[in-house]
Amino acid sequence: MLVVTALGIVRMRSLLAAAMLTSIYSLLSASVFVVLDAVDVALTEAAVGAGISTILMLATIALTADKEKTPKHRPLLPLAVVCATGAALIYGTLDMPRYGDPDAPIHKYVAPVYIQDTPVEMGVPNVVTSVLASYRGYDTLGEVTVIFTAGVGVLVLLGRGYRKRNANEKRKWKKN
Numbered sequence: 001m002l003v004v005t006a007l008g009i010v011r012m013r014s015l016l017a018a019a020m021l022t023s024i025y026s027l028l029s030a031s032v033f034v035v036l037d038a039v040d041v042a043l044t045e046a047a048v049g050a051g052i053s054t055i056l057m058l059a060t061i062a063l064t065a066d067k068e069k070t071p072k073h074r075p076l077l078p079l080a081v082v083c084a085t086g087a088a089l090i091y092g093t094l095d096m097p098r099y100g101d102p103d104a105p106i107h108k109y110v111a112p113v114y115i116q117d118t119p120v121e122m123g124v125p126n127v128v129t130s131v132l133a134s135y136r137g138y139d140t141l142g143e144v145t146v147i148f149t150a151g152v153g154v155l156v157l158l159g160r161g162y163r164k165r166n167a168n169e170k171r172k173w174k175k176n
Contacts, residue, residue, distance in 0.1 A: 002028050013068050019057040026050040040132060048147065056154050063158060 005025045012018040026049025033042035097104035114127055114135075122130040132140060 002032070014066060015061050015064075015068055016058075016066055018068075019054060019061060022057065023050045023054040026053065040128065052151070056151075059158060060154075 002025065005021055005028060009018050009021045009025065012021060026045055029049065030042040030046040033039070033045060101107075114131060118127050118130045119125055122134050124130040124133075
């Protein structure tokens with residue numbers, strides 16, 4: 001379903017329909033994360049991907065045109081770059097342990113330390129909460145900072161277009 005939705009997004013010429021399909025794609029991705037038992041990532045994907053991103057895309061479409069302009073170039077070079085990047089990423093995963101392998105290093109070294117030491121070091125019985133809040137606290141703070149900065153940047157860009165359009169409308173009114 002993810003591949004079909006992605007192909008639909010690529011083929012769409014209506015930006016409104018593409019924004020809605022992007023939101024559906026994010027919800028499908030969130031459901032995949034739930035199946036993989038990564039509920040925290042699924043919640044973030046649903047909130048940011050399907051929620052905030054969709055609102056920002058709809059606000060942008062409200063300030064611009066609804067239809068995509070036909071590109072003047074051929075998409076062969078971007079397609080080649082995407083295929084090469086995908087191949088490099090797949091190649092990078094070939095030596096990884098299989099999903100759920102009990103002999104993987106994460107299950108032998110890292111997980112036992114978290115399970116044994118977390119209640120004593122953090123005082124929180126929930127291992128996932130303590131890892132996200134304490135061990136990865138700076139990482140989570142960095143992610144929140146990046147998301148906030150991106151949101152502020154988009155709002156600033158949208159505000160500029162709104163101010164320019166209002167200034168042009170005021171000039172037209174003064175001439176008449």
